[in-house]
Amino acid sequence: MQDAHYAAGLMLLCGALKCAGFALGKWRPGDRFLALQNHHGRYNMSDLIADCLTRIRNAQRAGHEQVEIVANGIVEKILKILKEEGFIQEFIPYKDGNRPMIKVDLRYHKNKPVIRGVDRVSKPSRRVYQGSSEISPALNNIGLNIYSTSRGVMTGKDAKLQNIGGEFICKVW
Numbered sequence: 001m002q003d004a005h006y007a008a009g010l011m012l013l014c015g016a017l018k019c020a021g022f023a024l025g026k027w028r029p030g031d032r033f034l035a036l037q038n039h040h041g042r043y044n045m046s047d048l049i050a051d052c053l054t055r056i057r058n059a060q061r062a063g064h065e066q067v068e069i070v071a072n073g074i075v076e077k078i079l080k081i082l083k084e085e086g087f088i089q090e091f092i093p094y095k096d097g098n099r100p101m102i103k104v105d106l107r108y109h110k111n112k113p114v115i116r117g118v119d120r121v122s123k124p125s126r127r128v129y130q131g132s133s134e135i136s137p138a139l140n141n142i143g144l145n146i147y148s149t150s151r152g153v154m155t156g157k158d159a160k161l162q163n164i165g166g167e168f169i170c171k172v173w
Contacts, residue, residue, distance in 0.1 A: 046124050048072050052079075053118040053170060056088075060106055060113035071100040077153035078146055078169065079104060085144050085155070087115050087172055117143075119171040131165035143173030 052075045059067035069075060071093055079091045079102060089105040107114040122128040130147070135156045138145040145156030149166030159166060 047120075048075055049078065049169060050120045050123070053120055056104065056106070056115060057118050060108075060115055065106060067104050067106065069102045069104060071102045074148065074153060074169075076102065081144070081146055081153065081155060082115075082172065085172075087144070115172060117171075117173050121168045121170055128168045129165065130168050132160060132163045133165075135160045135165065138171050139173050143171055146170050146172070 048070055052069045055067050055069050069079075076091075076093060079088065082088045083091060087107065089107045091102050091104045093100065093102050095101065135145070135147070138156060146169045147154060147156055147159045147166040148169055149159055149162075149164045151162065151164060153169070154162075
């Protein structure tokens with residue numbers, strides 16, 4: 001009976017994602033990322049940044065030491081900032097077949113996650129831009145704001161020092 005509920009839930013999920021693999025009976029419980037790939041094996045995911053932040057948040061809540069993330073250039077730059085600011089231990093880019101991936105080693109302090117929360121601010125559906133005068137400290141300097149500027153991806157503090165604004169990507173605390 002439990003398997004029937006599991007299968008029904010997957011059918012709803014895959015139907016919403018238009019997952020042809022499940023509909024054709026090619027999906028197996030051990031398959032990862034199938035719902036995210038089209039028939040050419042490419043990702044249909046529209047927001048890899050939100051996916052990255054969600055995977056890190058969920059892995060830390062579950063107490064995992066590592067998490068695998070689908071990679072692209074901006075995700076790698078965000079992870080570099082998180083490493084420099086002490087929110088993660090390390091990240092290692094690699095290829096899983098033709099798919100670029102990143103393995104992230106998460107950081108804990110006294111068995112509690114260093115990252116207490118993440119918030120995606122600018123989204124594909126609603127972009128948020130701020131000028132240099134509008135940039136404020138994240139949660140009274142406890143957290144970190146990340147911006148995409150004309151000079152690259154950087155923290156809010158660096159953008160303010162360089163007197164440039166940009167797209168407000170996310171907050172991390």
